[in-house]
Amino acid sequence: MKNLRLKSARAAKDLSQEELAKICDVSRQTISAIEKGDYNPTIRLCLKICKALDKTLDELFWEE
Amino acid sequence: MTTHILAIIILAGVVAFIIGLVTGKLSKKKAHYDEMQLKIRGEGYKVAFYVTIIMLLIMACLGEMNISLGISLSACMFIICMIGILTFIVYCIVNDAYFMVGENAKGYMTLIMLVVVINASCVVMRLIDGTMFENGQFVFENGGANLLCTLLFGVVLVAVIVKRVLSKESGE
Numbered sequence: 324m325k326n327l328r329l330k331s332a333r334a335a336k337d338l339s340q341e342e343l344a345k346i347c348d349v350s351r352q353t354i355s356a357i358e359k360g361d362y363n364p365t366i367r368l369c370l371k372i373c374k375a376l377d378k379t380l381d382e383l384f385w386e387e
Numbered sequence: 388m389t390t391h392i393l394a395i396i397i398l399a400g401v402v403a404f405i406i407g408l409v410t411g412k413l414s415k416k417k418a419h420y421d422e423m424q425l426k427i428r429g430e431g432y433k434v435a436f437y438v439t440i441i442m443l444l445i446m447a448c449l450g451e452m453n454i455s456l457g458i459s460l461s462a463c464m465f466i467i468c469m470i471g472i473l474t475f476i477v478y479c480i481v482n483d484a485y486f487m488v489g490e491n492a493k494g495y496m497t498l499i500m501l502v503v504v505i506n507a508s509c510v511v512m513r514l515i516d517g518t519m520f521e522n523g524q525f526v527f528e529n530g531g532a533n534l535l536c537t538l539l540f541g542v543v544l545v546a547v548i549v550k551r552v553l554s555k556e557s558g559e
Contacts, residue, residue, distance in 0.1 A: 344488075349421035352483040362423050 324360045329383050332376045333358075347371040393508065400501055407494070418487040427484035431475045439471035462527035469535050473542060480546045496547060503540045509533040 333343055333354075340358075344351040347368065356362035357372075364372070369384055376383070420428065446463055449456065456463060479485040486492045513519040513530030520526065 348417075348419075348488065350424060350483065350488045353421050353423040356423060362426075365422055368422060 324386070326358050326360055326383070329372065329376075330358045332378050332383060336376055338375075343372070343375060346375040393505075393512070396508075397505055400505060404498065407498070418490040420484065421488050424484040424488070427482045428479055431478040431482075431484065434478055435471045435475035438474045439467060442467045442470055458527050462531060465527075465532065465535065469539055473539055476543055477546050480543070480550050483550075485547070492547075496544065499540050499544055503537055503544060506533045506537040506540070510537055 333340070338346075340354045341351045344354045347354070348371070349368065353362065353364075353368075357364050357368075369380055373380055373383055446456075446467065458466075476485065486495070510519070510530050510533050513533070518526070518529040519531075519534075521529075
């Protein structure tokens with residue numbers, strides 16, 4: 324399932340995939356795969372992304 | 388004379404590689420594989436392992452059926468190893484897990500190109516000497532390893548270029 328919340332949060336922060344990847348110390352392809360729903364990140368990476376985007380885990384990754 | 392020049396080129400390549408390795412470590416660059424890349428590389432090892440096992444089984448079956456491949460056993464083993472390695476590398480390239488995060492990909496590709504050129508020149512020299520073929524048959528021991536290395540690194544080079552072109556076209 325696509326993670327549109329992550330994509331919109333990144334866009335709201337005016338960050339490209341490349342920039343977010345640099346902040347989180349991962350490859351751009353990893354960020355792209357998470358947004359597309361092709362890869363389930365570990366909790367460690369989820370926390371890094373949340374910190375970079377000033378969001379909580381619930382806001383970005385919790386599925387109802 | 389030509390052999391001496393070639394030996395100097397190879398030595399220079401090895402020295403350049405070692406210097407690159409040492410300076411890379413000294414500069415403490417944080418090139419690393421991220422978690423998704425590590426997962427993909429793990430899958431790549433698995434695929435390469437199965438490909439190698441299947442190739443060995445095929446070779447064993449051919450041996451049992453007394454079907455000759457026209458090359459020595461050691462050459463066969465070498466080729467199977469190469470195919471296994473190539474499977475892993477191409478799998479990683481296709482899934483963006485070959486280059487580390489923060490790695491100088493261009494420098495690495497230049498090194499691969501250098502390896503291809505050196506090995507290809509060895510193959511060409513063997514062909515000119517006429518030692519690669521004896522009585523019309525391919526002699527693996529005379530430059531066969533160089534030929535395989537040229538093919539291996541050549542395929543790596545082509546795979547990286549194709550992957551980059553496809554990624555650009557898809558706008559990734």
